[in-house]
């Protein structure tokens with residue numbers, strides 16, 4: 001078994017707004033293994049970004065508040081640290097890149113200076129050394145003419161090139177984990193593939209773990225080792241990529257898969273969107289969050305929230321269908337008893 | 338950058354030419370004959386002047402003479418009609434530096450104050466310092482500068498009588514202490530405007546993605562503030578600085594009168610009252626050219642701070 005570099009347990013995050021309290025993330029637990037990729041998937045607004053940003057200490061507080069949980073990086077608690085202490089792991093042990101590379105870099109600072117800044121702050125390097133290393137980092141993300149590019153400003157870069165620069169920047173201190181929050185959503189398809197390729201290559205050479213947030217199940221299938229499926233602030237199923245794709249144990253995961261286009265099999269196969277919308281996070285239902293949209297919902301689902309069931313080692317699903325008293329079904333993979 | 342600068346300069350020259358033409362036309366619409374003043378001039382002098390300015394020739398001819406006299410490198414604005422033996426060039430040379438120092442100090446106060454107070458209000462958003470400063474900003478924007486000038490003098494009078502000696506002179510010109518109050522008064526309106534602009538700009542920048550990136554990089558809040566927030570937030574402030582120089586210059590006319598400062602603004606106002614044609618035309622064109630030049634300088638300065646302008 002490989003070791004866990006990051007262990008998140010029972011993380012809950014709320015936002016206080018004029019309309020009430022949004023329970024954006026509820027009891028989220030997951031592990032990230034060294035050198036492996038964890039994909040977090042789920043529809044818009046389900047709490048993916050809030051989850052990782054809370055771990056990084058980037059959620060604005062107030063209105064945000066981490067109400068419970070822990071996140072252990074190499075066994076050390078990093079949740080809710082004061083800024084000064086958080087800055088010892090941010091950008092050092094965990095690097096992060098964002099959805100929109102066009103707006104994620106400072107428009108009035110050269111790319112090279114922005115990367116060098118991380119090295120100057122965390123590694124105490126001189127400006128010149130740091131800049132030279134920034135050029136090397138840019139070259140490692142396959143940016144052509146890195147020496148010249150390092151002296152340019154973000155507006156002189158294309159979106160794909162900027163995301164490479166973001167990756168180079170997050171790699172500066174050789175982090176153990178790279179968090180990528182929808183790193184390719186804002187890019188066109190061919191560029192997406194290149195960015196993912198670079199991430200995978202660097203993961204191999206640096207033995208780095210990746211937390212990848214994405215909507216794209218095809219991407220998940222290609223690069224993830226483990227998957228956490230989020231719905232309405234909760235992880236409703238998690239497991240290895242094979243567990244999730246071939247032994248889906250939650251109706252929502254099954255629904256996601258049928259909504260995903262595939263290039264194998266029947267061309268005329270219809271894509272099935274999941275009807276309805278997620279529950280109101282101001283007052284999450286007391287039962288299962290998927291109740292209103294679930295085709296297999298039962299009485300019990302409305303009454304109380306399902307327990308997490310462990311199907312096989314590391315494969316967990318929150319659904320009453322795994323309960324001993326639930327009627328037999330072949331839509332999802334059941335706990336083998 | 339060089340092409341950009343040249344283009345701006347060319348546009349500037351054309352603007353100045355427009356200003357000169359407009360001044361010329363306006364002066365010709367003013368009723369009265371410059372040579373038929375209470376102090377009538379002798380027929381001989383009249384002849385000389387008519388020859389010099391082509392006053393007996395058609396207006397187009399006069400216009401050409403006017404333009405030719407103004408051409409760089411040695412523009413000649415002529416001789417004052419009311420002050421004996423004083424060339425307009427000398428009036429400008431003697432008194433413009435005073436106005437320029439006053440104006441520059443005012444710009445400096447307003448820019449420094451605007452950036453500082455704007456940043457403070459953003460940091461203390463919706464808390465006491467923010468509320469107090471924003472209240473003062475509304476005062477600063479809505480109260481005209483002659484009121485501040487009077488209040489400023491009153492304050493100095495009180496301070497001086499409290500001290501028992503003249504700590505800061507109430508009016509006049511000469512030393513640095515003379516300059517403090519008038520330039521502060523002159524810059525107050527602009528400072529208020531810049532403060533408000535800076536506040537909005539700072540609050541916009543805080544929510545930018547690159548600030549989140551900077552935090553994810555593990556930079557200290559101080560570093561993020563100075564290296565990433567401030568520089569980007571100042572950009573919109575600099576764009577309005579150019580036009581504000583015009584506001585400050587014209588505001589200078591009043592402040593110079595109230596504080597008895599021997600600046601060019603005062604002579605300009607005087608010249609208008611006394612219908613001193615050459616002085617009016619000369620100073621107007623000169624001020625016009627100066628303002629156009631300052632706006633260009635600010636634009637170039639902007640280019641240095643914002644790489645997006647520089648490289649294009």
Ligand SMILES: Nc1ncnc2c1ncn2[C@@H]1O[C@H](COP(=O)(O)OP(=O)(O)OP(=O)(O)O)[C@@H](O)[C@H]1O
Pocket residue numbers: 015016017022024042043044045046047048049050051060063064281
């Ligand atoms: N600053 C905030 N104030 C109030 N509510 C917030 C704030 N940030 C996030 N939320 C709420 O938290 C919930 C989860 O948001 P989050 O950004 O994590 O979604 P997401 O899964 O990343 O979605 P997407 O795929 O669109 O990026 C949303 O319902 C959102 O309304």
Ligand code: SF4
Pocket residue numbers: 250251252288289290291292294295296297298301306318319320321
């Ligand atoms: S618990 Fe019930 S409602 Fe929720 S997913 Fe399972 S079957 Fe559907």
Ligand SMILES: [Mg+2]
Pocket residue numbers: 048049050181
């Ligand atoms: Mg998101």
